[in-house]
Amino acid sequence: MGCTAADVVAALRLAAGVIQEHRDELVRLDQAIGDADHGENMRRGFTALLSRLDSEEATSPGKVLKLVATTLISTVGGAAGPLYGTAFLRASAAVGDLQELDCDAVARALQAALDGVVARGKAVVGDKTMVDALTPAIAAAASVDGSVAAVLSAAADAAAEGAESTVPMVARKGRASYLGERSAGHLDPGARSTALLLRAFADAAAKA
Amino acid sequence: MKKIINDPETVVQDALRGMQAAHPDLLSVHYDPAVVVRADAPAQGKVAIISGGGSGHEPLHGGFVGRGMLDAACPGAVFTSPTPDQVASAVSLTDGGAGALLIVKNYTGDVMNFEMAGEIADSEVRSVVIDDDVAVQDSLYTAGRRGVGGTVLLEKIVGAAADRGDSLDACVALAERVIASVRSMGLALTACTVPHVGTPSFELADDEMEIGIGIHGEPGRQRVPVGTASEMVSALLDPILEDLPFSSGDRVLLFTNGMGGTPLIELYLAHGIAEQLLADRGIMVERRLVGPFITSLEMQGMSLTLLKLDDEMVSLWDAPVHTPALRWGV
Numbered sequence: 118m119g120c121t122a123a124d125v126v127a128a129l130r131l132a133a134g135v136i137q138e139h140r141d142e143l144v145r146l147d148q149a150i151g152d153a154d155h156g157e158n159m160r161r162g163f164t165a166l167l168s169r170l171d172s173e174e175a176t177s178p179g180k181v182l183k184l185v186a187t188t189l190i191s192t193v194g195g196a197a198g199p200l201y202g203t204a205f206l207r208a209s210a211a212v213g214d215l216q217e218l219d220c221d222a223v224a225r226a227l228q229a230a231l232d233g234v235v236a237r238g239k240a241v242v243g244d245k246t247m248v249d250a251l252t253p254a255i256a257a258a259a260s261v262d263g264s265v266a267a268v269l270s271a272a273a274d275a276a277a278e279g280a281e282s283t284v285p286m287v288a289r290k291g292r293a294s295y296l297g298e299r300s301a302g303h304l305d306p307g308a309r310s311t312a313l314l315l316r317a318f319a320d321a322a323a324k325a
Numbered sequence: 326m327k328k329i330i331n332d333p334e335t336v337v338q339d340a341l342r343g344m345q346a347a348h349p350d351l352l353s354v355h356y357d358p359a360v361v362v363r364a365d366a367p368a369q370g371k372v373a374i375i376s377g378g379g380s381g382h383e384p385l386h387g388g389f390v391g392r393g394m395l396d397a398a399c400p401g402a403v404f405t406s407p408t409p410d411q412v413a414s415a416v417s418l419t420d421g422g423a424g425a426l427l428i429v430k431n432y433t434g435d436v437m438n439f440e441m442a443g444e445i446a447d448s449e450v451r452s453v454v455i456d457d458d459v460a461v462q463d464s465l466y467t468a469g470r471r472g473v474g475g476t477v478l479l480e481k482i483v484g485a486a487a488d489r490g491d492s493l494d495a496c497v498a499l500a501e502r503v504i505a506s507v508r509s510m511g512l513a514l515t516a517c518t519v520p521h522v523g524t525p526s527f528e529l530a531d532d533e534m535e536i537g538i539g540i541h542g543e544p545g546r547q548r549v550p551v552g553t554a555s556e557m558v559s560a561l562l563d564p565i566l567e568d569l570p571f572s573s574g575d576r577v578l579l580f581t582n583g584m585g586g587t588p589l590i591e592l593y594l595a596h597g598i599a600e601q602l603l604a605d606r607g608i609m610v611e612r613r614l615v616g617p618f619i620t621s622l623e624m625q626g627m628s629l630t631l632l633k634l635d636d637e638m639v640s641l642w643d644a645p646v647h648t649p650a651l652r653w654g655v
Binding site: 202237287 | 379461466467522
């Protein structure tokens, strides 16, 4: 059985809660190597998303994803707004009008999200960005043949590892790059939020 | 954290209300999405000059909205770039039929949000990216040089060109020329505290200063013992002079900027030293600006900006400007 629009909404509500719980952690991570706004920006975006999910009905998974994109683009700001916004916009386009997402569609959406992030931010693996979490996640998702929950769980595990891999890296993109060598030794906040979101999606799929 | 605020969540919109109350003749503030617009917008037949960025740098950018400078400014959350819908809204509120020029400071978020705004705006939109901060040495392995003090000079000069009726193409060409001719560097004596964070952005000991800071409370490139004012001015001016480079016989505008928490007495003191150092090198300071114009909340510190002038830039600098933060010739 695939993911319906209601399942996607449930996953996003779970994700919004996770972002709110981890708001201070993301602020602290960003304070160390950036400008201390990532946690607050993500909290603002996902809080706005919750109120839109309450007030608007999206009738397909693709429409829900598009609602996420437009909400994040217009409320998050910073680098995360355009990057996550583009990711969800591309994911929405990748699944089209499908009423239910099977594991192939989910893998396709994840791949499109990564392509969008790379096109918008021009980062590559090793730059100490969310791409370091997303790239291994997409590879892991593509290698799993099973349920949507299994695909997302593999993606979430790989994203968590990918995020941890940013700790020793010297940043080459974003505001952390101004620190040069001083950026090493810190977890990248964007990679961390990507890993948190994928874990929330996987947990939601496992419950569905 | 001690600040004159009611609620960290509403700092930006509460401050915008105050700006509207203080400058009803100059500004019209829109709140959803947040845009500060010239009270008489749109100016028909004139290129609209639009900028924006995170809040916390006041008077940049909203304080520069008015005749001869910006048509609109888009304030983001504190130290966070504005969103594409804010910028697109600014374009539609100010486009008088001659197109819009977006002035973007080179930060990852700002560049991406303004790029998306250009994609969704209905009008003819061009953008320029200012990256005048010489403290970022290695552009290849970073997000590139940051836009800092030069932004103020760019907005004034290009705003004057649009005010006299220059075309969008001409405004873009002039902006590129200013960007190629301006260099800046800053230092901090203290960090600053973002309202929604509540703690200082970095720790500096009483006897330390941070050289090469940006304008978002981010640490700089180098932490050194606090020196004399003369040592501080040299630490900023030398890399600026070497970078362009500026040399004997050049005509320049010298902009001594306060980061928000440094009093004017110290800025004038530093400015005097900088003028003397430039005179010693045969560089002619023809125009000046001294004061806190692009700030980092309550941070103590300063930045120096040098713009290599030509006759056209001088006349555009001198042209009338009527905004909350800069006003002359009117």
